[in-house]
Amino acid sequence: MHLNGPLPTRRPTPPPAHRRTLARRWATGAGMLGAAFALLLGTPGTATAAAKLPPKNEVRPGEAWMGSGVREEQQPPGGIGTLSHGDGVQGIDVSHWQGAINWNSVRGSGIQFAWTKATEGTSYKDSRFSANYSGAYYAGVIRGAYHFARPNSSSGATQANFFASNGGAWSRDNLTLPGVLDIENNPSGAMCYGLSQTSMRSWILDFYNTYKARTTRDVVIYTSPSWWNTCTGGWSGMATRSPLWVAHWTSNHTPTKPTGFTAWTVWQYTSSGSVPGVAGNVDRDKFNGDRSRLLALANNTP
Structure with missing residues (x-):
């Protein structure tokens, strides 16, 4: 033999x-x-082992993921099994760090939505974006794409165009969510990327305006209370423009919102969740509403 x-x-x-x-x-x-x-x-139907995450402060450009900067300021809670976290419309967010994912198993476990990393800065494309984006779609998971911001490398408009051209587009097909601007603590250097609060506000608005011109959609903003309050001064200028996705890893019943926002749309409540079909830890998220409201967000309907 x-x-x-x-x-x-x-x-x-x-x-x-x-x-x-x-x-x-x-x-x-x-x-x-x-x-x-x-x-x-990564044989179909199986989840390959997730890669080991780099140590804090050693995340190179291109390697970042949603929450890689948040872990600089927060510690994952010891447990996430409370009813307030586990009930309602549940989701996850993923990148190449999760390896190959069995999306049918993910959907079968009750996960209804997922955002997957598409781009970072102006030159990095996530190696598993296409597989995750299409895999989620065909499994019936309402999916979307996110962009990890690097405000120190180029303008907001430049990065929004890069994102929209490489996975961040949108279509009203009942399974596609608007894109996300992931803007958080710099996992590779200075917390606010060397920008003043005024400059950071302008950068975010530049990204928002460009993304909306390209896709017709308001970009969702993912951030943590600490980063937003420090790096934008608790700016309220996006509260009426962008749905808020707040990163607050806690066992509390509700998340703390950044100053300047009056409500949250999505809550990332842990970075150490577990979901069938995904190897290792995965970020767990909760939508603030029922499935009909999630579909309204996806399809841009009232």
Whole structure:
């Protein structure tokens, strides 16, 4: 039997009983080898092991994910099993760090929506975006794309155009959510990317205006209370423009909102969640409303 390697050294034919034992051993070895290849290649229907996340403050450009900066300021709660977190319309957010995902299993576990990383800055595209975006769609998960902001590398307009051209587009098909501007603590350097509060406000508004001109949609803003209050001065200028996705990893019944926002639309309540079909930890999210309101957000209807 050939197992993608050199043939074993020929030996005298063993007696029948030994031949059966040897065959079982070869079959076991082949099965283990096949399972290893399936794990490495991400066979459909299985979730490959998630990659190990880089240490804090060592996230290189292109490697960031939703929450990679939030962990600089928050610690994941010890448990997330409270009713206030686990009930309602549940979702996740993912990137290449989760590896291959079994989206049918994800949907079967009750997850109704997901945002997946598409782009970062002006030159990075997530390697698993296409697989995640289409996989979620065909499994019936209401999906969307997000852009990890790097305000120190280019203008808001430049990054919004890059995002819209590489996964951030939108269509009214009952399964596509508007794009997300992920703007949070810099996981690779200075918290506010070297921008003043005034400059940061202008950068965000520039991104918003450009994205809306490209897609007709208001971009969703993902951020944490600490970052928004520090780097924008608790700016209220986006409260009537963008739905808020607040990152607050807590066991409390409700999240703390950034100053300047009066309501939250999505709540990322932990970075250490568990969902069938996803290997390792995954961010867990909750929508502030029932499924009909989630579909209204997706389809841009009242």
